[in-house]
Amino acid sequence: xxxxxxxxxxxxxxxxxxxxxxxxxxxxxxxxxxxxxxxxxxxxxxxxxxxxxxxxxxxxxxxxxxxxxxxxxxxxxxxxxxxxxxxxxxxxxxxxxxxxxxxxxxxxxxxxxxxxxxxxxxxxxxxxxxxxxxxxxxxxxxxxxxxxxxxxxxxx
Numbered sequence: 445x446x447x448x449x450x451x452x453x454x455x456x457x458x459x460x461x462x463x464x465x466x467x468x469x470x471x472x473x474x475x476x477x478x479x480x481x482x483x484x485x486x487x488x489x490x491x492x493x494x495x496x497x498x499x500x501x502x503x504x505x506x507x508x509x510x511x512x513x514x515x516x517x518x519x520x521x522x523x524x525x526x527x528x529x530x531x532x533x534x535x536x537x538x539x540x541x542x543x544x545x546x547x548x549x550x551x552x553x554x555x556x557x558x559x560x561x562x563x564x565x566x567x568x569x570x571x572x573x574x575x576x577x578x579x580x581x582x583x584x585x586x587x588x589x590x591x592x593x594x595x596x597x598x599x600x
Contacts, residue, residue, distance in 0.1 A: 445571050446599035449536060449584075451490045451529035452504075457521045460500045473502035476520070482541060485586065488525035490536040490594050498523045506583065506592035509553020517591050532599050535566050539594065543587040546596075548573040551580040560587060574598060 460473055468474055476499050478484045482492035484499050493499055500523060505516040529536060546569050548557040556579055561569035573579055582596040 445574055446533055447570050447574065448597050448599040449490065449529060449531050449534065449539070450595045450597065451486075451488045452519075452521070453528050454488045454521075454525050456504075457488070457500065457502070460502060460521070461523055468500065471502075473500055475499070475523075476501050482538065484520050485538040485542075485591075485593065486522035486525050487519045487593065488521055488528055490529040490538050492538050492541075493520070493522050504592065507549075507553060509549070511553045513549070513553055513555050515592075518589075519591055529594070533567075536594070539566065539584055544593065545585040545587045545590075546570065546573055547583045547585065548576065548579040549581055549583065550578050570596060 465475055478493045478495050478497045481495050484493040486493050499520040501518055501520055503516055504519045507513055507515040540563055543562045544566060546559045546561055547555055550556050556576060557573055559569040573582055584593040584596060586593050
């Protein structure tokens with residue numbers, strides 16, 4: 445079964461790029477200089493930012509469905525990220541190297557199932573969750589901090 449891993453649209457965050465630290469703070473965000481690798485996973489390119497790069501830490505509503513599963517949490521977006529990740533049947537390194545909570549949602553945004561996977565177990569976990577025809581999409585979350593990582597959909 446083919447699947448696609450999708451990063452977030454960089455246009456969603458354009459209004460944060462180039463703001464001063466004070467302007468970011470006024471809207472509940474902050475600029476971070478990357479000082480560890482891995483450690484600052486960008487949600488646009490779904491990659492760990494390199495030491496010296498900057499990221500904006502902000503609160504993002506990754507699950508806007510009008511259900512009890514509506515959710516938002518802190519994420520990093522790289523200040524230089526310009527293109528959203530869109531890969532087929534590939535697990536980006538930022539996901540592969542961390543424990544991931546895979547959360548399966550139906551078409552109205554209710555959670556149907558979840559799995560905790562890491563490394564080579566991610567693809568079989570994705571396939572098991574998509575074996576349920578009622579699953580419309582998956583969210584991958586970095587399990588340790590609970591942060592949204594990427595959206596996973598079926599691919600034709």
